[in-house]
Amino acid sequence: MILDHSSYPHHHGTLGAGSHKVELHNPTCGDIITLEVQLNGDIIENVAFSGHGCSISTASASMMTDVIIGKTLAEASELSEIFSGLVQGQEVDADRLKDGAILSGVAKFPARIKCATLGWKALDQIIAHPEIEEYQEKINE
Known part of the structure; x- marks a missing residue:
């Protein structure tokens, strides 16, 4: 399932104008994700992500x-x-978490936790700062 989501990620791409956009970079492994979320009030109407990362990072974002x-x-x-x-x-x-539940095994590999949570941390930034349309951050080691 992880390889499937990594090879054929769901909602991969961009949304463009009118969306909230966050770019996060994990310097420990080089993963970069750009998450775009289109809101209708406080409801997530659409979402897309782009960037490059390992299979766990990409699969987790897809899930x-x-x-x-x-x-x-x-x-x-x-x-x-x-x-x-x-x-x-x-x-x-x-x-x-639906398919995301499969990533429970990441707990056995602490170095991969940042990979698995990169997309979720981008989402957290949008949730914390819905008034900001574009946000960029590096995750500290």
Whole structure:
């Protein structure tokens, strides 16, 4: 499933004008993601991501996009917290993450947690700063 999402990512591309855009860079491995979210009020109407990264980073972003479309920002924030707990080995309601639940194994490889959470951290920036249309950040080591 991870290789499928990595090779054929869902919602890969760009949305363009009228969307919130965040670019994050993980300097430890070189992964870069640009996440674009189109909001209708506080509902995520559409989402797309681009950039380059390892298979875990790309698959995780693909899985995230599937699960957040149609959710409110509050619901998406809750899903982000669940995912963060999942990849850190905590007991969570992983079923809410759909395909993303498969990434629970990342907890056994701490160096890969940043890869798996890169797309989710970009989403967190949009949720935290919905008034900013474009945001750029490097994740610290």
